[in-house]
Amino acid sequence: MxxxxxxxxxxxxxxxxxxxxxxxxxxxxxxxxxxxxxxxxxxxxxxxxxxxxxxxxxxxxxxxxxxxxxxxxxxxxxxxxxxxxxxxxxxxxxxxxxxxxxxxxxxxxxxxxxxxxxxxxxPRGQAGGHGPAKKIKYETPEEIKKRLAEHRAKLAAQKAAAANGAPPPTAPADGSAPAQGAPPFLPPQPGYPYPAAGVAPVPGVPVVPPYGAAPGFPAPAGAFPPGPSPPPGATAPFALPARPPSGAAGAPPYFYGAGAPPPGYPGGAPPAVPASDAAATGDSIDQLIRMAEAGIKPAAAPAKNGAEEAAGAGEKKKKGARMVYADTDVSPEEKMAMLPRYRWVESAAA
Amino acid sequence: MAPATQFEVAQPPQDAISALAFGPGTSRRLLVSSWDKNVYLYEVSSGAEEATLVRTFEHRAPVLDVCFGASPDEAYTAGIDHQVKKIDLATGDQTVLSKHSEAVRCVVFSAQHSILISASWDCTLHVHNISHPSQPPLAIPLPGKPHALAASPTKLVVAMTARLVHIYDLPALAAAVDPSSPSRQPPQPWQQRESSLKFLTRAVACMPNDAGYATSSIEGRVAVEWFDDSPESQARKYAFKCHRQAAPEDEGGGDIVYPVNSLAFHPVHGTFASGGGDGTVALWDAEAKRRMRQYQRFPESVAALGFSGDGRLLAIGVCPGFETGMEDYSGEGRTKLFIRELGESEAKGKGSK
Structure with a gap:
């Protein structure tokens, strides 16, 4: 437009x-x-x-x-x-x-x-301070503490469940659990290749886009790994300050619980915390609280970790592209050929 | 609106399409290889807007590629069962030409040099001398898994993992498999390049005028390059984005980027078509660097494209695309085959006008 x-x-x-x-x-x-x-x-x-x-x-x-x-x-x-x-x-x-x-x-x-x-x-021409969106950002220390307690309880439950060998309980949908933008047991995602590609351009290969396309790649969408879209309602319990309804909401930078961090997480130091390490959990919870108090959206956090993301994490978030097929080493045909449906097993006779 | 018409083939393959190819010259025969372990032979009747299924050729495993040989009665297939086969389309006889140690990804026949090249995930090329079928194929080791293969009149382009592109000289390959040749040494690549695209190569197609080739990647991009490695020619190469869709605002905006699964050059006009995971087919003018046309979206991802020898027909194989995170895949019931009869100037570029 x-x-x-x-x-x-x-x-x-x-x-x-x-x-x-x-x-x-x-x-x-x-x-x-x-x-x-x-x-x-x-x-x-x-x-x-x-x-x-x-x-x-x-x-x-x-x-x-x-x-x-x-x-x-x-x-x-x-x-x-x-x-x-x-x-x-x-x-x-x-x-x-x-x-x-x-x-x-x-x-x-x-x-x-x-x-x-x-x-x-x-909005233009109005005295600042109390826009409708601003109100949502406000969270009292009591509320944060309450959420913290709930979260710890949940982690303990998960830990107990994991120890029992039972499948970990899924996130409650009652809106009380924090950081539920994504299911806590996200399967490991293949690394999101954008930042690396953007940082190390191909040497000696001038790529001249003829249709006014930018020669580089668009800045990553806050450099999030392209997680699966969140289950319906998954964004609703996200009790942190209001964030724009973006696809990134489906993949918050923090993966709590037993879920392994996605390999190749671009943030450098993946903030995912093993459930067994309660002290470390406390640290990142505290960080979450500090952030909430400062009114910083959690989405901005990884920018602190990865220098190359700092540029992309802010206003360019919307520009991110999602690849339908993102494996840079294995072709779709190879993956299909490994499916039981198509797999070829040399018979013993042959 | 013009006489350009498009119709759907009544008996498409049962499962996903891996490749398709029209017969040489003015042949109206169309071969389609499928993941349902069959190769389908269709005959497109001119004017009647239909393609009849002539017969199918069953294989032991899914077939990843198919091409015609020197005559419209001869075909070659690449199977997941490691075999390169020759099929007599008249009798249905299948002969195993060579066996790789992994699935065979591509086969390409060079009519000018009467050699057949197969590329397998065991990281080798096999060069077969068709005139001497008893002679074992010449194996050429590759530095990576091949994903796409294409031949121009004198060059063979092999696109591999790690963005490697090797270009072989076809006369050299033909000489190496000549029975009178003393050495049978695998020839070295004529050129070794790195792909201009930053992501896994998906398809390669060569210009019919032997000037260059186009490659596409999983990341919605197509690059056009020239064989001539002089700085002037290399400066002409370019790449562009395509087969992308703006994501809805409520999903965060940005683009959904689809793989460009197939490329095909028009044999007469030298323009080319690209087919992507977004289910669209676009016609591009490589010289003028312009998109000439984009056809109405197909119901599923475009898996394979092919122009007929005279350039009047464009076959489009449509089936669901394999996407990241899929644990199951089936093209059953969603695989379709379309044939488009092109208007006279439909694929003609501005540059050649």
């Missing part, structure tokens, strides 16, 4: 931007929009001629190529019809226009709320 270019424009500016009926993209000015429409939606597939309108293209196709235009290319599924005659912003049906404005307004306010939540700044 081009918002990033000039900080955060206000709502009037956003609503004034011309936008394309066919793909909902918005543009700096009308001229750009029209050239976009000619290039993306009104271009003849056969000869490349750019027409001004869908109707024009239809006539062109009919007369020059003896073909019938069925739909507008590159359009959103429900906008590809030829029945509306669009030129720039002209011809957009009133209801669609309303819908678009609604969407812009809604996006604007959610984005604004999000920013306020992140920065803690009051």
């Amino acid at each position: 081009g918002k990033k270019k000039r900080g955060h424009p206000d709502i009037e500016e956003l609503l004034a931007r011309p936008w394309c009926y066919y793909c909902e993209r918005d543009f700096e000015d009308l001229k750009l929009l029209i050239s976009h429409q000619k290039a993306k939606h009104f271009k003849c597939e056969r000869c490349g001629k750019r027409l001004n309108t869908a109707g024009g293209l239809s006539v062109h196709m009919n007369q020059v190529h003896k073909e019938t235009l069925q739909c507008v290319e590159n359009a959103l599924p429900n906008r590809s019809g030829l029945d509306v005659e669009i030129f720039g912003m002209e011809g957009v049906p009133e209801d669609i226009l309303q819908q678009h404005n609604q969407r812009i307004i809604q996006n604007f306010y959610t984005a604004q709320a999000e920013r306020q939540k992140v920065t803690g700044n009051p």
